Amino acid sequence: xxxxxxxxxxxxxxxxxxxxxxxxxxxxxxxxxxxxxxxxxxxxxxxxxxxxxxxxxxxxxxxxxxxxxxxxxxxxxxxxxxxxxxxxxxxxxxxxxxxxxxxxxxxxxxxxxxxxxxxxxxxxxxxxxxxxxxxxxxxxxxxxxxxxxxxxxxxxxxxxxxxxxxxxxxxxxxxxxxxxxxxxxxxxxxxxxxxxxxxxxxxxxxxxxxxxxxxxxxxxxxxxxxxxxxxxxxxxxxxxxxxxxxxxxxxxxxxxxxxxxxxxxxxxxxxxxxxxxxxxxxxxxxxxxxxxxxxxxxxxxxxxxxxxxxxxxxxxxxxxxxxxxxxxxxxxxxxxxxxxxxxxxxxxxxxxxxxxxxxxxx
Amino acid sequence: xxxxxxxxxxxxxxxxxxxxxxxxxxxxxxxxxxxxxxxxxxxxxxxxxxxxxxxxxxxxxxxxxxxxxxxxxxxxxxxxxxxxxxxxxxxxxxxxxxxxxxxxxxxxxxxxxxxxxxxxxxxxxxxxxxxxxxxxxxxxxxxxxxxxxxxxxxxxxxxxxxxxxxxxxxxxxxxxxxxxxxxxxxxxxxxxxxxxxxxxxxxxxxxxxxxxxxxxxxxxxxxxxxxxxxxxxxxxxxxxxxxxxxxxxxxxxxxxxxxxxxxxxxxxxxxxxxxxxxxxxxxxxxxxxxxxxxxxxxxxxxxxxxxxxxxxxxxxxxxxxxxxxxxxxxxxxxxxxxxxxxxxxxxxxxxxxxxxxxxxxx
Numbered sequence: 011x012x013x014x015x016x017x018x019x020x021x022x023x024x025x026x027x028x029x030x031x032x033x034x035x036x037x038x039x040x041x042x043x044x045x046x047x048x049x050x051x052x053x054x055x056x057x058x059x060x061x062x063x064x065x066x067x068x069x070x071x072x073x074x075x076x077x078x079x080x081x082x083x084x085x086x087x088x089x090x091x092x093x094x095x096x097x098x099x100x101x102x103x104x105x106x107x108x109x110x111x112x113x114x115x116x117x118x119x120x121x122x123x124x125x126x127x128x129x130x131x132x133x134x135x136x137x138x139x140x141x142x143x144x145x146x147x148x149x150x151x152x153x154x155x156x157x158x159x160x161x162x163x164x165x166x167x168x169x170x171x172x173x174x175x176x177x178x179x180x181x182x183x184x185x186x187x188x189x190x191x192x193x194x195x196x197x198x199x200x201x202x203x204x205x206x207x208x209x210x211x212x213x214x215x216x217x218x219x220x221x222x223x224x225x226x227x228x229x230x231x232x233x234x235x236x237x238x239x240x241x242x243x244x245x246x247x248x249x250x251x252x253x254x255x256x257x258x259x260x261x262x263x264x265x266x267x268x269x270x271x272x273x274x275x276x277x278x279x280x281x282x283x284x285x286x287x288x289x290x291x292x293x294x295x296x297x298x299x300x301x302x303x304x305x306x307x308x309x310x311x312x313x314x315x316x317x318x319x320x321x322x323x324x325x326x327x328x329x330x331x332x333x334x335x336x337x338x339x340x341x342x343x344x345x346x347x348x349x350x351x352x353x354x355x356x357x358x359x360x361x362x363x364x365x366x367x368x369x370x371x372x
Numbered sequence: 373x374x375x376x377x378x379x380x381x382x383x384x385x386x387x388x389x390x391x392x393x394x395x396x397x398x399x400x401x402x403x404x405x406x407x408x409x410x411x412x413x414x415x416x417x418x419x420x421x422x423x424x425x426x427x428x429x430x431x432x433x434x435x436x437x438x439x440x441x442x443x444x445x446x447x448x449x450x451x452x453x454x455x456x457x458x459x460x461x462x463x464x465x466x467x468x469x470x471x472x473x474x475x476x477x478x479x480x481x482x483x484x485x486x487x488x489x490x491x492x493x494x495x496x497x498x499x500x501x502x503x504x505x506x507x508x509x510x511x512x513x514x515x516x517x518x519x520x521x522x523x524x525x526x527x528x529x530x531x532x533x534x535x536x537x538x539x540x541x542x543x544x545x546x547x548x549x550x551x552x553x554x555x556x557x558x559x560x561x562x563x564x565x566x567x568x569x570x571x572x573x574x575x576x577x578x579x580x581x582x583x584x585x586x587x588x589x590x591x592x593x594x595x596x597x598x599x600x601x602x603x604x605x606x607x608x609x610x611x612x613x614x615x616x617x618x619x620x621x622x623x624x625x626x627x628x629x630x631x632x633x634x635x636x637x638x639x640x641x642x643x644x645x646x647x648x649x650x651x652x653x654x655x656x657x658x659x660x661x662x663x664x665x666x667x668x669x670x671x672x673x674x675x676x677x678x679x680x681x682x683x684x685x686x687x688x689x690x691x692x693x694x695x696x697x698x699x700x701x702x703x704x705x706x707x708x709x710x711x712x713x714x715x716x717x718x719x720x721x722x723x724x725x726x727x728x729x730x731x732x733x734x
Contacts (some may be wrong), residue, residue: 053563053576054416076663080703081574096663097682114483121486122478122497135484184553191546196578197563201415212443214415216558301438301458320459341442 016150017048017088020143021070027113027139028066034109035065036136037127040118042310043140045238048072048089050082054197061100062089063108073103105130115140138315145307145315146329152353154239155308155331156362158199159351162234162241163364165189173372175224175249179204179217182228190234199233199240199312206249210345213302213337225250227260227344233312240312242333243363244349247370256346259296259338260369263346266290266336267367270304274334274352274359280322287336288320296338305333308351330354331362378512379450382409382505383432389475389501390428396471397427398498399489402480404672405502407600410434410451412444416559423462424451425470435465467492477502500677507669507677509691514715516601517670517693518724520561521713524596524603525726527551535734537586537611541566541579544590552596561595561602561674568611572707575664575699587612589622589706595674602674604695605725606711609732618708621658621700622731625708628652628698629729632666636696636714636721642684649698650682658700667695670713692716693724 024047028036038044041052044062050072060074060082070089074082079093094103112131117138119127127133147155169185183204190198205215207226215229222228226249233242246260270287284304291300303319308331316324318332326332335349350363386409390398400406403414406424412434422436422444432451436444441455456465474493479500481489489495509517531547545566552560567577569588577591584590588611595604608622632649646666653662665681670693678686680694688694697711712725 051576051578053565053578077575079663080701081577116484116487117482119483120479121476121481121483124483124486125478180553180556180558184550187553188546188550191542191549191579194542194581196542196580198560201559203415213439214413215443216413216415217553218558219556298458301441339442 015088020047021064021088022068023143024064024140025066025068027136028064031113031134032111033066033113033134034111035063036113037104037108038062038064038115038140040115040140042144042314043115044072045310046140046144048086049238050074050078050086051238058100061104063104065107065109069107071107073100075100101126141315144309146327147309147331147353148329151239151309152329152331154237155241155351157194158234158236158239158241159243159362160364161193161195161236162190162232162243165193165195166230166243166245166365170247170370170372173247173249175372176221177249178219178221179206179209179228180219182222182230183217186230186232190232194236195234196237197235199235199242203229203231205229205345207344208342210246211339211341213339213345222249225252225256227252227256227346229345229347231347231349233308238310240308240310242308242312242349242351243365244335244347245365245367246346246348247372249372251371252369253343256344257369259340259346262291262294262296263336263338263348264367267334267348267350270334270336271350271352271359271361274326274332274354275357276326276328276354278326280316280318280324280326281320283318283326283334284320284322287334291336291338299338299340300336301339302337305335305349307332326354328354328356377450379410383426383450384430385505386502387426387428387430389498390426393475393496394473395428395475395496396473397425398475399466399470400424400426400477400502402477402502404506404676405477406434407672408502408506410448411600412436412440412448413600420462423466425466427469427471431469433469435462437462463488503677506671507692508689509671509693509715513601513671514691514693516599517603517713519556520596520598520601520603521605521724522726523555523557523598524552524594524605527555527557528592528605528607528727532609532732532734535609535611537734538583539611540581540583541568541571541590542581544584544592545579548592548594552594556598557596558599559597561597561604565591565593567591567707569706570704572608573701573703575701575707584611587614587618589614589618589708591707591709593709593711595670600672602670602672604670604674604711604713605727606697606709607727607729608708608710609734611734613733614731615705618706619731621702621708624653624656624658625698625700625710626729629696629710629712632696632698633712633714633721633723636688636694636716637719638688638690638716640688642678642680642686642688643682645680645688645696646682646684649696653698653700661700661702662698663701664699667697667711669694688716690716690718
C-alpha cells in the first residue's frame with residue numbers, strides 16, 4: 011500500500027532544509043526518521059543496522075546490512091538501496107557517498123558516535139527538523155493512525171466481554187493482546203500497561219500475577235501499530251463496586267479530559283491546553299496527584315512532537331495528532347487515567363478514539 | 373523478591389571504577405543500567421524520566437519525576453530516591469548533588485545532552501563499564517533468565533497445539549502471546565517476529581495477515597521478560613509438507629547450531645564461536661545466505677554484551693548468557709533460523725532453552 015513518490019516528496023522537503031543551510035547532505039540514523047523518509051521498516055528499540063544519507067544533489071542512499079536488506083529491498087522504492095559487504099561497516103560505506111558538511115541528528119547521535127564522525131565531517135545539527143516535519147501529518151498518515159486506533163477500540167470491546175472479578179492483570183493483558191493481534195496489530199506501540207488497585211499509581215505499571223477485584227480499578231494503557239503508525243489509549247475500569255472516592259476521582263478526570271477535548275484547537279500552545287485540564291483537577295483539590303503532562307504527539311513513534319505539557323511553548327497546528335490523558339494517582343488508594351487521541355483540525359479537533367468513557371464495573 | 377544489599381553491592385563495585393579513575397561521581401541515564409544498579413523498573417524504549425548519580429563517597433541518588441516516583445518508591449531500597457518538584461528539571465536537580473569530574477555513558481548520552489552537560493561538568497567516558505559488568509551474570513540473574521526462558525518454552529508448547537495450515541501470521545502471534553502472558557510474561561523482550569514463506573528472509577519480519585500453508589516455513593523469534601530479565605528464542609516450523617530444499621536448509625542450520633552449542637566454552641573468542649557455526653553453513657554452500665552474527669548476550673536487555681559475531685574479539689567467560697542463532701535466508705524461497713540461549717559455565721556451556729528442535733510439520 012505504498013504511494014509512489016510519497017517518500018520522494020518528503021525527501022525533497024527535507025533536502026530543502028539541507029540546501030538552505032548550506033550542508034552537503036544529512037545523515038539520518040533514527041529508525042523512525044528513516045521510516046518517515048523511506049518506508050524502511052524497523053523493530054522498536056533496535057538500531058544500528060542501517061543509515062540514510064540525503065544529499066543536496068538528490069542522490070540519496072539507504073545503507074543497510076544483510077540483516078535488513080531483503081525486507082528493505084521489497085519495500086523501499088524512492089531511494090537507492092545499498093547493501094554493505096559482509097564485514098564492511100555502515101559508516102565506512104557512508105564515506106564513499108557523503109559530502110564534508112554533514113547535517114546530523116544531535117538528539118540521537120551519541121556522543122561517542124559524534125566523536126568518531128567529526129574526524130571525517132564538519133557536523134551541523136539538524137535541530138529536530140525531521141521531528142518537526144513528522145509532527146504535521148498528511149491525510150494518509152492520519153488514515154493509518156485511525157486504522158490503528160480502530161483496531162485498539164475493537165479489541166478492547168471484544169476483550170472486555172470476558173473481563174470479570176478475580177482475573178489477574180496478566181490474564182487481562184492476555185485477552186487484550188489476543189484481540190489486538192486478531193484485529194491487525196503488527197506490533198505494539200509500547201509495552202502494554204495494566205495496573206490495578208494500589209498499582210494504579212504506577213504510571214508505567216506492567217501487568218503482574220496480581221488478581222483484581224473488590225472494587226479495584228484497572229488502568230489499561232496500550233497501543234498498537236498498523237501500517238507503521240501507532241495508536242495510544244487509556245481506559246480505567248473497575249472490577250467490583252468502586253469506592254466512593256474512586257468514583258469521584260473518575261468523574262474529575264473525565265471532566266478534565268472532556269474540557270481539554272472541547273478546548274483543543276489550532277493556535278493554542280501545548281501548555282495552554284494542558285492548563286485547561288489541570289485547572290479542573292486543581293480546582294477539585296487533586297492538583298498534586300496529577301504528576302505528568304496532559305499529552306504528546308503520536309505517529310510513527312508513540313511519543314513524538316508536539317508536546318502538551320506545562321513546558322510546551324509551541325502552538326498546535328492542524329494535522330497534529332496528540333493524546334489527551336489527564337490522571338489522578340493517590341498513593342495506596344489507586345489511580346485513574348483516561349486517554350483519547352485527537353486530530354487537530356482547521357477549527358478545533360476530532361476525537362480519533364471510539365471506546366466508551368462511561369464508568370464501567372465488571 | 374528483592375535481595376537486600378544486592379544493588380548496594382553492584383553500586384559499590386561500580387563505585388570502585390569511579391574512584392580508581394579519579395572521578396567525583398558518575399551519571400547513569402540508560403534505563404537498563406539504572407535497573408541493574410537500583411532495581412528501578414522501566415518501559416522499553418522510554419527514557420528521560422529519571423537519572424542516577426553514583427558518587428565516590430557513596431551518597432547515591434536516583435532522581436525521578438512524578439511519573440516514576442510511586443513505583444520506584446516501592447521497589448528501590450539501596451539508593452536515595454529523590455523526587456523532583458513539579459516543573460523542576462532532572463538535570464537541574466543533578467547539579468545539587470553531583471561533583472565536577474563526572475563519568476558519563478558516552479554511548480547513550482546524545483551529543484546534544486553532552487553539549488549541555490559540558491557547561492557544568494568535566495565529562496569522562498565510562499567506556500562501557502556497566503555493560504561489561506552486566507555481561508557477567510550472578511546466580512540470581514541466571515535464575516531469572518531461566519524462568520523467563522521456561523515461560524517462553526511452555527507458551528510455545530501450548531500455542532503449538534492449535535497451530536494449523538491456513539492460519540495467518542497474526543493468528544499465530546495471537547496464540548503465542550496469549551500463552552506467553554498466561555505463563556507470566558510481564559512484557560516482551562522485543563517485538564514478536566513471525567515471518568512465513570518468502571517473508572522468512574526478513575530477519576525482522578513482524579506478523580501480517582498473510583496466511584501460511586502449502587509447506588511454507590514460519591520463523592518465530594520471540595522473548596519475554598520475567599522478573600526484569602529477558603529470554604530470546606527462535607524456532608522455524610512448517611505449515612504443510614516442506615519443499616526438499618527447505619528440509620535440507622533446516623538440517624544445515626540445525627547441524628551448524630548444534631556444533632556451536634557443543635563448542636561453546638570459556639576462553640573462546642566470540643568470533644571463534646561464530647566461525648564454528650559459519651564454517652558448516654559455508655561448507656554446504658550457503659555461506660552467502662547467513663548474513664548476520666551467530667549470537668549476542670541477553671540479560672536486562674535482549675541485546676547486550678558479549679557479542680558472538682565475526683568482529684567479536686572478546687573472550688567468553690563463565691556466567692555469560694548468549695544466544696546461538698544461525699540462519700539461512702534464500703530470497704523468494706524462505707528462511708530458517710534456530711536459536712537457543714546458553715549459559716557459559718566453567719567447563720563449557722549449558723543450554724537454557726528446552727523446546728524441541730526436531731523439524732515440525734503442522
